[in-house]
Amino acid sequence: MRTDIDERANRAGNGRMTTNIVIVGGGQAGAWIARSAREAGFQGTVTLLGDEPHLPYERPPLSKAGLLGTGAAYSPVFEREDYEKLDIRFEAGKRVIEIERPNRKVVCADGSQYPYDRLALATGGRARHPVFPGSDLPGVLTLRTVEDAAAIASRMREGGHAVIVGGGWIGLEAAAAALQRGMSVTLLESAERLCARSLPPFMSDFLLGAHLGHGVRVITRTSLSSIRAAEGGQLIATLATGAQDIEPADLVVLGVGLAPDVELAVRAGLHVDNGIVVDETGATSDPEIFAAGDVASLPLSWQQDRLRLESWANAQNQGIAVGRTMAGEPVRYDDLPWFWSDQYDMNIQMVGLFAPGRQEVLRGDPSMQRFSLFQLEEGRIVAAASVNAARDLKRARQLIKDAKVVDANALADSTIPINRLSLV
Numbered sequence: 145m146r147t148d149i150d151e152r153a154n155r156a157g158n159g160r161m162t163t164n165i166v167i168v169g170g171g172q173a174g175a176w177i178a179r180s181a182r183e184a185g186f187q188g189t190v191t192l193l194g195d196e197p198h199l200p201y202e203r204p205p206l207s208k209a210g211l212l213g214t215g216a217a218y219s220p221v222f223e224r225e226d227y228e229k230l231d232i233r234f235e236a237g238k239r240v241i242e243i244e245r246p247n248r249k250v251v252c253a254d255g256s257q258y259p260y261d262r263l264a265l266a267t268g269g270r271a272r273h274p275v276f277p278g279s280d281l282p283g284v285l286t287l288r289t290v291e292d293a294a295a296i297a298s299r300m301r302e303g304g305h306a307v308i309v310g311g312g313w314i315g316l317e318a319a320a321a322a323l324q325r326g327m328s329v330t331l332l333e334s335a336e337r338l339c340a341r342s343l344p345p346f347m348s349d350f351l352l353g354a355h356l357g358h359g360v361r362v363i364t365r366t367s368l369s370s371i372r373a374a375e376g377g378q379l380i381a382t383l384a385t386g387a388q389d390i391e392p393a394d395l396v397v398l399g400v401g402l403a404p405d406v407e408l409a410v411r412a413g414l415h416v417d418n419g420i421v422v423d424e425t426g427a428t429s430d431p432e433i434f435a436a437g438d439v440a441s442l443p444l445s446w447q448q449d450r451l452r453l454e455s456w457a458n459a460q461n462q463g464i465a466v467g468r469t470m471a472g473e474p475v476r477y478d479d480l481p482w483f484w485s486d487q488y489d490m491n492i493q494m495v496g497l498f499a500p501g502r503q504e505v506l507r508g509d510p511s512m513q514r515f516s517l518f519q520l521e522e523g524r525i526v527a528a529a530s531v532n533a534a535r536d537l538k539r540a541r542q543l544i545k546d547a548k549v550v551d552a553n554a555l556a557d558s559t560i561p562i563n564r565l566s567l568v
């Protein structure tokens with residue numbers, strides 16, 4: 145039986161053959177779209193256009209090994225030979241500035257043009273850089289690219305001081321890295337608690353305790369009002385909440401979120417609402433244009449509201465689904481959000497989405513930095529976060545998918561192996 149999705153996926157240009165797939169955005173999602181379209185058997189040309197001067201690369205190492213100096217910041221998604229083997233034309237340094245939908249082509253800043261039958265937008269986003277007095281001083285930095293990571297790492301020095309603005313994932317990883325590089329660290333967060341958008345209060349409190357325990361000075365409910373330059377390239381930060389003493393800093397990292405790169409889509413008249421709005425196959429309001437990764441606003445079957453996910457797993461897996469769909473092998477993308485972060489000696493993982501007002505079950509021992517927190521609805525696990533307990537999280541992922549009722553008391557008992565929980 146042909147479904148609605150099959151119809152949409154196979155209707156390439158009013159019955160025209162799809163011979164040209166063009167992908168704008170040479171990041172993780174773009175690379176996976178290109179590869180998956182080819183691996184799904186697409187025979188036409190696949191062109192991947194990226195404005196950075198590199199092969200598509202993974203960003204998680206930027207705030208981990210890249211800042212710690214323990215490994216390479218640059219980790220390509222695929223090697224150059226892989227693109228050659230798959231006959232994917234990858235062009236670096238190509239900024240697409242226009243989508244001409246009536247003529248089905250994209251136009252680059254250098255004047256070059258690429259015709260498409262099907263187009264994917266995998267443009268990700270830019271790190272937000274708020275504007276305030278001194279926000280453009282050298283040493284006030286954001287973290288999104290391999291160059292950003294190198295600039296931040298070059299200002300880290302033993303005995304120095306780093307001010308990190310933003311107590312979200314990037315801010316916390318940057319704080320941990322600076323501290324491990326021998327700096328003192330002041331972390332500023334405008335909300336009441338850390339990672340407030342993605343984690344419940346228990347986990348925020350745990351993270352606060354961990355960072356305080358390592359010696360980070362954390363100030364919540366505050367923001368920067370200005371920065372001024374002092375002698376020797378030092379930066380003096382002033383808080384919007386009044387006179388708190390912040391010692392001169394060697395660097396200020398702004399980790400205050402991502403602005404999705406939607407301008408092309410907006411100018412092309414596509415439906416955009418906090419991200420490029422797509423259906424379950426990744427198709428935008430134009431059925432021949434798709435979007436994936438950080439820039440896409442998705443419908444997910446188990447969630448009422450649309451979501452824009454900023455995670456490695458989503459960029460890869462939605463990219464794979466979109467690549468196959470563009471090749472005519474329709475895929476409905478409906479993964480659970482999964483995210484990880486490494487801070488000090490903690491591997492933190494999260495699956496599902498947390499919300500207030502749900503039953504919470506703790507398993508393990510936070511004081512040993514090995515535990516999981518589960519949220520349940522009507523006896524079923526709907527979200528989980530773990531610290532150094534990857535096995536719990538893997539099982540939680542399966543339990544969320546299976547939607548089985550679990551015995552909350554047994555779940556809390558870490559002497560019962562998580563794989564042996566009785567389910568209803």
Ligand SMILES: Cc1cc2nc3c(=O)[nH]c(=O)nc-3n(C[C@H](O)[C@H](O)[C@H](O)COP(=O)(O)OP(=O)(O)OC[C@H]3O[C@@H](n4cnc5c(N)ncnc54)[C@H](O)[C@@H]3O)c2cc1C
Nearest residue numbers: 169171172173195203204240267268437438454455456459
């Ligand atoms: C420092 C850092 C650490 C992270 N750590 C983790 C982690 O530990 N765990 C986790 O799950 N996730 C992590 N993430 C998130 C994850 O890396 C992102 O979700 C993922 O990179 C998104 O991939 P993407 O392809 O959608 O976007 P991007 O990686 O942003 O790629 C988009 C690309 O498109 C290019 N582009 C934009 N506009 C145009 C245009 N008009 N023309 C041509 N090219 C264009 C951009 O320059 C960019 O190269 C981290 C992100 C960062 C920045």
